[in-house]
Amino acid sequence: MMIKKWCIAAAVFFGVIGVGGIQAATPARVTAVRSVFRTDVQPAFSRTVVTVDQPVIPRLVITGKGSVVKLTLPQTVLSPLLQTSLQAKDNEPIQKIRLTQQGTRTTVAMYLAQAIGRDDVRFFSLPPIAPQKKGMRLVMDLDNRPQEAAPGETVSWTEQSRRLPPSVPVVAPVGSDFLDARQWQRLRQGVKGKRICLDPGHGGSDVGAAGRMSQEKNxxxxxxxxxxxxxMAAGAKAVLTRSRDVDVFAPHDGAVEELQARCTIANAYGAEIMVCIHINSSENTAIRGVETFYNGKTPYDYSLAKYIHTRVLRTGVFPDRGVHSGDFYMLLHTDMPAVLMELGFISNEQDEKILNTEERQQQLAASIAEGVAEYFIHRKK
Structure with a gap:
């Protein structure tokens, strides 16, 4: 199996994004603040990173009619050597950063050249850089797309309720020939009201595996x-980690940042299950088939993988390569049962032709949905 960017094992990560409700007994120390305007990628964006030596529970607010972004850190103090005022270049979106200390509360205020809206901000945390063993990095990405904020608008949210993708567009007739009336009834029975996250592998600057006529990300x-x-037609509440050809974290980002951004979407959404969709590749172009991976972090991961895998096999589209245990990042760093599917080999001419047929794409989608429904129906028992 080709080693792909989003399928790396979890061993490369040093911690998880959630900080829970734990606050240190002594104040955390803000040890560094840096900001950079990334013009080497498109669209350009500003990234500000605040480093603290212990986990904190941050709060991010947009004020001043969208012209000021404030990060508040409770139970923190500024390092004595830290510069408290940073001035940017005239052509950069963030004009100035000011750090203030009130008791054991630190505020990092970013003053912008033009107003922005909530959808222009991505806020998340990352583990510390080795060899530091504790603490966290708080990251704020501001898109370089000025957007007038509503008068008096103040938007506040914590890192765990980060921006979610837009609603899922219906891109194909859902009443396909692959599901009859009885199947639709069972589908609705299983998924109605369920919160489901789907992760289309790769995207944006990362194409994934490539075949003769197509790319995995598409x-x-x-x-x-x-x-x-x-x-959604059957009554589920579905969300995609990406609904178009984009990087979820940022263009040309690292694997850990991208993978964690996708996990955070599923976790923040409160998804009950997550299904990651990938296409396999091999130097041996004769290899074909579908395989599904799970990790036994919950009692339900295997059954989710088995039900979906079995339904996909019933389509007769691909040979069976089995259900396997795996330590892929997405399987370990999500709060809910999760599976990673490899739907055929893009390196195989026959599989690639199948995957590029709209009829087969719809058939595979219907089988995945049926597998999800079977999982929920049997889990109730």
Missing amino acids: LTLAIARRTAAIL
Whole structure:
């Protein structure tokens, strides 16, 4: 199996994004603040990173009609050597950063050249850089797309309720020939009201595996969108980690940042299950088939993988390569049962032709949705 960017094992990560409700007995120390305007990627964006030596529970607020972004850190103090005022260049979106200390509360205020809205901000945490063993990095990405904020608007949220993707568009007729009336009834029985997250592998600056006529990122998105449309038509509450050809974290980002951003979407959404969709690749172009991976972090991961895998096999589209245990990042760092599917080999001419057929994409999407429904129906028992 080709080693792909989003399928790295979890061993490379040093911690998880959630800080829970634990606050240190002594104040955390703010040890560094840096900001950079990334013009080497498109669209350009500003990234500000605040480093603290112990986990904290941050709060981010947009004020001043969208012209000021404030990060408040309770139970923290500024390092004595830290510069408290940073001035940017005239052409940069963030004009000035000011750090203030009130008791054991630190505020990092970013003053912007033009107003922004909530959808222009991404806020998340990352583990510390080795060899430091404790603490966290708080990251704020501001898109370079000025947007007038509503008069008097103040937006506040914590890192665990970060921005979610837009609603899922219906991209294909959901009443396909692959589901008859009885199947639709069972589908609704299983998924109605369920919160489901679908992760189309790769995207944006990362194409994933490539075949003769297609790229993995486009095939995973097409199948995931169709699956989401079917699930929503049956009454589920589905969300995609990406609904178009973009990086979830940022263009040309690192694997850990991208993977954690996708996990955070599922966790913040409160998804009951997560299905990651990928296409396999091999130097041996004769290899074909579908395989599904799970990690036994909950009692339900294996059954989710088995039900979906079995339904996909019933389509007769791909040979069976089995259900396997795996330590992939997405499987370990999500709060809910999760599976990672490899739907065929893009390196195989026959599989690639199948994957590029809209009819087969819809058939695979319907089978994934059926597998999800079977999982929920049997889990109730």
